[in-house]
Amino acid sequence: MEPGSGTLTRDRLLLVLAAVLWSSGSFFMRVLREPTGLGLDEPQLTPLQIAFFRGIFAGAILVPLLRPAQIRLRPSMFAMVACFGLMSGLYLSALGLGQAANAILLQNTAPFWVYIVGVYFLGERGDSRTLKAILVGVAAMLLIVVGNWIDGPPSEGSVPQSVILMMGAGSGAMYACVVLFLRSLRAESSAWLMVLNLFGGAGVLLVYVFIRFGPDETERWLSTPTLFQLAVLAVFGAVQMATPYWLFARGLKTVNPHEAGMITLLEPVLNPVWAYLIAPEKETPTIWTAIGGGVLLSALAWRYLPRRTPRPSG
Numbered sequence: 585m586e587p588g589s590g591t592l593t594r595d596r597l598l599l600v601l602a603a604v605l606w607s608s609g610s611f612f613m614r615v616l617r618e619p620t621g622l623g624l625d626e627p628q629l630t631p632l633q634i635a636f637f638r639g640i641f642a643g644a645i646l647v648p649l650l651r652p653a654q655i656r657l658r659p660s661m662f663a664m665v666a667c668f669g670l671m672s673g674l675y676l677s678a679l680g681l682g683q684a685a686n687a688i689l690l691q692n693t694a695p696f697w698v699y700i701v702g703v704y705f706l707g708e709r710g711d712s713r714t715l716k717a718i719l720v721g722v723a724a725m726l727l728i729v730v731g732n733w734i735d736g737p738p739s740e741g742s743v744p745q746s747v748i749l750m751m752g753a754g755s756g757a758m759y760a761c762v763v764l765f766l767r768s769l770r771a772e773s774s775a776w777l778m779v780l781n782l783f784g785g786a787g788v789l790l791v792y793v794f795i796r797f798g799p800d801e802t803e804r805w806l807s808t809p810t811l812f813q814l815a816v817l818a819v820f821g822a823v824q825m826a827t828p829y830w831l832f833a834r835g836l837k838t839v840n841p842h843e844a845g846m847i848t849l850l851e852p853v854l855n856p857v858w859a860y861l862i863a864p865e866k867e868t869p870t871i872w873t874a875i876g877g878g879v880l881l882s883a884l885a886w887r888y889l890p891r892r893t894p895r896p897s898g
Contacts, residue, residue, distance in 0.1 A: 592838050596847060599835040602828035603850040609676075610684035610867075611858035612820040616813065617680055618863045624816060627808055631680035634817065635672045636789045637809060641821030643782030646775055646830060654773035661780060664765035668781040669788025671758035678752035681743050684859035684867055686732055688852040689725040689876075690752030695845030696722045697760035702841050706764070714843060717887035721849050724879035728852075731872025760845075766833055767841045774833035782825065849884055853877045 616624050616634060671691075678687035695718050703710035733749065762781070769777060794802045809817065836844055859867035 595835040595838045598831045599839060599844055599847040600850060602831040602835065603848040604854060605824055605828040605831075606848070607688075607851045607854035608824045608858055610679060610688065610855045611862060612816070612824060613676065613679050613684075614859050614862035614867070616816060616820075618866075620862060622812075624813055627810070629809060629813065630805075631676040632673055632789055632793065633805060633808065634680070634820075635676040636786050636793075637814065637817040638676075638821045638825055639672060639782045639786035639789070641818040642825035642829075643779050643786070643821075645822050645826045646779045646782065649775035649830075650773070650779060654776045656772065656776070658769070658772075660765060660768065661777075664762060664769070664777075665781055665784030666788060667758045667761040667765065669785035671755050671762055672785050673789050673792070674751045674758065675755035678748050678755060682748040682752075683732060684856045686729055686749060687752045687755075688855040689728050690749060691755040691759055691852075693722060693725060693753065693756040694759040694763060695849065697757060698763050698841045698845045701760065701764060702767075708840060714846060714887060717883045718846055720883040721846065721880050724876040724883065725852065727879070728872050728876030731876070732870055763836075763841045763845060766836050770833075770837055774830055774837075777833055778826065778829045781829070782821075846884065846887055849880050853880055 613631075613634065614620075615622065616629055619625050675687060675691050678690065699710065699715065699718050702708035729749070766777060790802070793805055797805070832844070832848070839847070856867060856873055
């Protein structure tokens with residue numbers, strides 16, 4: 585057994601659990617925005633409102649894990665927070681305005697960018713097996729997105745489908761940046777990095793709303809959610825945001841960022857299932873989702889199947 589293999593296996597399992605919890609995002613979004621009979625869709629919350637309150641509650645949940653000695657600021661942390669806020673706003677906008685499959689699959693193009701930047705620009709160690717698996721995974725995601733774009737229902741409201749897809753792609757680019765920043769800051773406390781990202785990311789969204797809409801609209805934006813909606817947003821923040829990001833940061837202590845991105849490809853396979861449970865008439869998986877999801881799982885399994893070690897001759 586190679587040194588540290590037990591720790592590596594544990595951290596890979598933490599990343600798997602993070603992917604499963606992340607995938608529940610579409611469930612919470614549909615509960616908050618679809619007429620399920622619970623009354624959570626009135627008043628209608630915008631995706632940015634949901635992203636803001638989710639981040640605030642998730643950050644508050646992680647605060648008790650902090651120790652004063654862990655709180656340190658470095659210049660790169662400010663860039664990480666900006667990327668995190670953009671990622672959160674773009675992703676939940678794509679998820680709330682369009683189909684869950686499109687949003688999550690476009691966000692999960694991040695492993696491709698993480699691998700390219702990490703290996704070819706930052707000097708991370710790469711390997712042909714991971715590269716092949718990532719390329720197959722990206723091809724599968726493109727198959728799902730293109731197929732759903734062509735054959736799927738048009739987007740609702742005034743936002744064109746192309747803009748929604750660009751939001752999803754932008755969230756993938758920002759996700760890749762966050763992964764690389766977390767990897768570079770792996771010596772820092774995982775809890776501190778997550779609290780900083782969650783509160784800072786929510787702050788980025790609030791500043792955007794204030795600059796674009798002014799103080800009066802910002803005040804209305806903050807006071808819109810009901811107590812019932814706030815309670816669900818708190819659970820949303822705890823289950824889908826705080827816990828998995830903490831697990832993800834812990835996993836990156838020993839797992840390379842491009843490998844971590846590959847493991848979390850489980851998320852786009854599971855995400856549309858949660859959406860289907862709430863809104864089957866809108867989120868019934870298409871043949872493209874089924875084929876692409878099967879290819880994604882196959883690529884993931886192939887990457888982590890044990891390799892045969894040739895026996896020494898003689």
